[in-house]
Amino acid sequence: MSDQIPLFKIPWDIEDIKNVADSVGRGGYWAKGPYIEEFEQRVAEYLGVKHAIAVNSGTSALMAALKGADIGDGDEVIVPSFTQQATANAVKMVGGEPVFADIERETYGLDPDSVVEQITEETTAIMPVHVYGSICQIEQLNAVAADHDLTVIEDAAEALGASKKGKMAGTFGDAAGLSFCQNKIVPTGEGGMVITDDDSIAETASIYCSHGRTTKDYFETSKSGQHVIVGGNFRMPDIVAALGCSQMEKIEQLIEGRRAAAQRMNEAFETMEGITPHSFDGRHVYQFYTVTFDESINRDRVIEILSENGVSAKVYWDPAVHQSQTYQQNSDEGTLPVTEETTQRVLSLPMHPELEATETDRIIDAVKKGINAA
Numbered sequence: 001m002s003d004q005i006p007l008f009k010i011p012w013d014i015e016d017i018k019n020v021a022d023s024v025g026r027g028g029y030w031a032k033g034p035y036i037e038e039f040e041q042r043v044a045e046y047l048g049v050k051h052a053i054a055v056n057s058g059t060s061a062l063m064a065a066l067k068g069a070d071i072g073d074g075d076e077v078i079v080p081s082f083t084q085q086a087t088a089n090a091v092k093m094v095g096g097e098p099v100f101a102d103i104e105r106e107t108y109g110l111d112p113d114s115v116v117e118q119i120t121e122e123t124t125a126i127m128p129v130h131v132y133g134s135i136c137q138i139e140q141l142n143a144v145a146a147d148h149d150l151t152v153i154e155d156a157a158e159a160l161g162a163s164k165k166g167k168m169a170g171t172f173g174d175a176a177g178l179s180f181c182q183n184k185i186v187p188t189g190e191g192g193m194v195i196t197d198d199d200s201i202a203e204t205a206s207i208y209c210s211h212g213r214t215t216k217d218y219f220e221t222s223k224s225g226q227h228v229i230v231g232g233n234f235r236m237p238d239i240v241a242a243l244g245c246s247q248m249e250k251i252e253q254l255i256e257g258r259r260a261a262a263q264r265m266n267e268a269f270e271t272m273e274g275i276t277p278h279s280f281d282g283r284h285v286y287q288f289y290t291v292t293f294d295e296s297i298n299r300d301r302v303i304e305i306l307s308e309n310g311v312s313a314k315v316y317w318d319p320a321v322h323q324s325q326t327y328q329q330n331s332d333e334g335t336l337p338v339t340e341e342t343t344q345r346v347l348s349l350p351m352h353p354e355l356e357a358t359e360t361d362r363i364i365d366a367v368k369k370g371i372n373a374a
Helices: 014-026 034-047 058-068 086-093 112-118 138-148 199-208 238-248 251-269 299-308 337-343 357-373
Strands: 051-055 076-080 097-101 123-126 151-155 175-179 192-196 275-277 289-293 346-349
Touching: 014 238, 034 051, 034 192, 034 238, 051 058, 051 199, 058 086, 058 151, 058 175, 058 192, 058 199, 076 086, 086 097, 097 112, 112 138, 123 138, 138 151, 192 199, 238 251, 251 275, 251 289, 251 357, 299 346, 299 357
Parallel strands: 076 097, 076 123, 123 151, 151 175
Antiparallel strands: 051 192, 175 192, 275 289, 289 346
């Protein structure tokens, strides 16, 4: 079909173009410019945190947060396997060792009981992931961390704007990483941000992301600057931050557009046999709109029917990270039963803020056909 419903669309308007043109037109602040500070301030104010440090990707944000918390060589960090590969990779790239724990069935986040089972003398941190746009059981995980003197670094890449009891994703732990990849709540193409109230974490993370250099005005001074740690170039370009500023102006509109589309689909799927929409007893921002099929449903057949009806779909995530070629030597098959079962039954459907009612009707109808055929 020519009128394919894509998995996502980037919401943009004339303000995005104006901001980028303004950044480019300055001619002297492409790598480090005024939009960086403005974007950081906007996100910090939105989340109610002291520090927001703009970087070039969500993965870099996680690495910088870990480095800021002094997590590195030989340190074990407990992570879920039901996540994007970047969660575990970030731990590896700062010299740590990711240790996989299982997920719980309510939010598909880390299971606090499974986390406790994985704690050893080498464990230094827990990295929970807020999956699909909802908040995991972070309060229970914080309690586990407090009992064992562990740092909590939240992977909030998919959950900017999600909240529980008035508290935002990314503000529960010691620090968090955000992502602004093109399919995220606030898209800038690529980009990320470290979020924290901890002055020490913020300072070290900021230095780490600019070659380990303490000099703040490197491009405006004749001196080479002082380098105090081994770091990399993980800075966000000013042009990207310009997009972030204009996108942040409409973040609530972007979230409400997603929530409205999700609500239409939720109402249909909650009464349909064989399928359960991912839900949460807080503010879900639906970065992905994901459903779980009953074991009796043939997911591959549903995907075929969706494709035939011009509806995009994607599995997040199969295989799970511990089953990937990179990490499969770390875990035996069957050690994370809920994770391994869930990867076989989830499916993400189209979701973006401008998804129209006619499109959600088509999605619902195609899913129904797929379930009946499966």
